[in-house]
Amino acid sequence: MGYDSLIKAIISVPKEELTIDWGNGLKIIATRDTTYETNNNLDEDDNGFLEYDAAVIDVK
Template identity: 45%
Template sequence: MEYNSLIKTLDENGGKELILVWENGLKIVGKPDTLYESDNVLEDDDANYTEYYAVAFRVIEVLTQPTHNESSIYDWISTGKSSLVEISLYKEPPNEIYLADGQELWELDSDESQ
């Protein structure tokens, strides 16, 4: 299994402070923490079973809240249970990633999103 462009970008910028932006207005700043393999918790013989790479992203600050409350990522952050959130193309991928200085590193390609 090969890294997709989102995972490559997060991996290559692992030590840097990044800004992740979602279509719903959510904007967070933080740092990639851990890259790992995950799956959608179905049995591996299920036709809908999917394996994918993900990155645990350590949230430092929420810059803007989502404009509508349909964000499992924001819901998780706002519980205060953990500052780590899972970032992947599989579920609720960000639309853009920037360096803290505003330089764009990555943009969601509709052909790549799952």
């Protein structure tokens, strides 16, 4: 499993101020805390089982 573009962008910067700008004018200023792999808590053999990457940011 590879990172999606948002997670790649978040982990590509040092753990200092991070600014996320959306096209609609929304701006979030934060610092990266951690990234990790997680899932939706279903059994691995369940058809709805999903694994994904998460990023925790501290919004200023």
